[in-house]
Amino acid sequence: MNQTRRAQNIAQCRGWSFYFDEDSRYLSRWVVVPNEAITLTGDIVNNGTKVGTVYVRTQITRSHLAPASYQDGSSTFDTHRDLDAGAKSSLRVVDIEPGERKLCSVDWVVPPGLKAGHFDFQIEVWNPPKLFDTPGKYMFHRTETFGAFEVLDPKLLLPKLLTFISYSHDGVEHSRWTMRLVEELMRHGIPSVLDDKDAEIGGAFDKYMADGIAVAPVILLVCSARYVARAEAHEGGVGFEMERIEQLLA
Numbered sequence: 001m002n003q004t005r006r007a008q009n010i011a012q013c014r015g016w017s018f019y020f021d022e023d024s025r026y027l028s029r030w031v032v033v034p035n036e037a038i039t040l041t042g043d044i045v046n047n048g049t050k051v052g053t054v055y056v057r058t059q060i061t062r063s064h065l066a067p068a069s070y071q072d073g074s075s076t077f078d079t080h081r082d083l084d085a086g087a088k089s090s091l092r093v094v095d096i097e098p099g100e101r102k103l104c105s106v107d108w109v110v111p112p113g114l115k116a117g118h119f120d121f122q123i124e125v126w127n128p129p130k131l132f133d134t135p136g137k138y139m140f141h142r143t144e145t146f147g148a149f150e151v152l153d154p155k156l157l158l159p160k161l162l163t164f165i166s167y168s169h170d171g172v173e174h175s176r177w178t179m180r181l182v183e184e185l186m187r188h189g190i191p192s193v194l195d196d197k198d199a200e201i202g203g204a205f206d207k208y209m210a211d212g213i214a215v216a217p218v219i220l221l222v223c224s225a226r227y228v229a230r231a232e233a234h235e236g237g238v239g240f241e242m243e244r245i246e247q248l249l250a
Contacts, residue, residue, distance in 0.1 A: 006047055009140050013127065017048030019141040020056070020123045021101065029197075031183035033154040034112045036197065041105045044125060046096040053094045054140065055131045056104045056123065063118040063148045070122050070145075077108050080130070088131060110151055120147030150187075157191040164212045165194045166241045167222035168230055178222055192220075206240060213244045221245075 009017035024043040032038060044054055061075040069075045079091060093102050123143045130137040163185065167178050175196060182192045193212040199205060213219060221227070230238035 005141070010048055013048070013138060013140075015048050015050040016052045016127070017140060018044055018046055018052065018054045018096065018125050020104075020125050020143055021045050022143055022146075024101075025123075025146060027149055029179070029183070030149045031152060031186050032110050032149070033152050033157065033186070034110045034114050037107050037109045038149065039105060039107050040121065040123075041103060042123070043101040044093045044096060044104050045101045046098050049098055051095055051097050053092055053128055054096070055088075055126045055128050056091045056093060056106070057126060057130070058091075058106045058108075058121060058123050060108060060119055060121045063120050066120040066145045066147070067122060076114075076119065079106055085132075092128065092131065114151055116151050116153040118148035118150050120145045122146065152186060156189050157186065158189050159191065160217060161190045162216045163190055163192045163218040163220050164216035165192050165220050165222065166213075166227075166238070166245070168224060168227040168236075168238050170224050170226050174224065181222070190218075205237065209237060209241050210244060213241060213248070219245060219248075 006017050006019075021043040024041075026041050028039040028041075029036065040058060044056065046052065057078070057080045059070045059075040059079070060077040061069045065074075073081070079088060083091075091104065091106060093104050096102050122145050124139055125141040127136070127138045127140070129135065130139070165178065165182060167174075169175060178194070179196060182194050182197070185192055193216055195205075195208065198212070199208045221231075227238055230236055231242040233239065234243060
């Protein structure tokens with residue numbers, strides 16, 4: 001955020017000023033189909049002089065319509081419009097100290113039947129009165145338009161090429177690399193089964209692995225050094241998957 005806007009915020013809001021750190025933004029998915037979810041995260045920074053709470057609004061729209069549709073309220077998804085009061089309240093980032101940053105997060109489930117295409121998003125940082133549209137609402141910061149992520153037509157994905165992805169959780173970067181691999185496969189018509197997008201939270205993970213391996217015509221092993229070591233030792237989830245794969249080969 002530039003110093004002019006910071007000074008304006010502090011002057012108008014008795015010392016409060018906040019912004020969304022655009023360099024911290026992260027999208028969990030860049031390629032999706034309807035009914036899949038995207039999580040957008042990033043840091044809210046207090047660059048004012050007082051501790052405070054903010055309300056974060058996220059809008060998503062088609063690339064060729066942005067940013068005009070953000071301004072006229074016709075965006076495809078708007079957290080302030082499309083979430084109920086309880087869900088919107090979760091977008092409050094509370095008690096940020098001066099100089100401190102706190103993470104904010106929003107999920108968007110791609111609606112069924114949504115036409116394929118590229119989408120952009122924009123983030124606004126408001127004071128709490130915006131949450132209920134009461135007097136005194138004030139916008140501290142509006143980002144540029146970011147994007148684009150892609151929504152694919154699920155009819156282009158070929159069931160006969162369904163691929164189960166077997167890999168080890170070697171850290172955040174490796175997991176993100178694996179997701180990018182999955183998305184590149186999707187662009188070429190190859191659907192996949194991957195725990196980060198398909199495993200049910202709180203569900204039986206052994207069942208997820210066994211069912212995925214049994215159903216998928218193709219099994220792809222992401223053979224990092226740690227994966228190979230765990231597979232040879234039949235350790236953990238990788239070991240369980242390897243046992244099932246060996247049974248199929250036999």
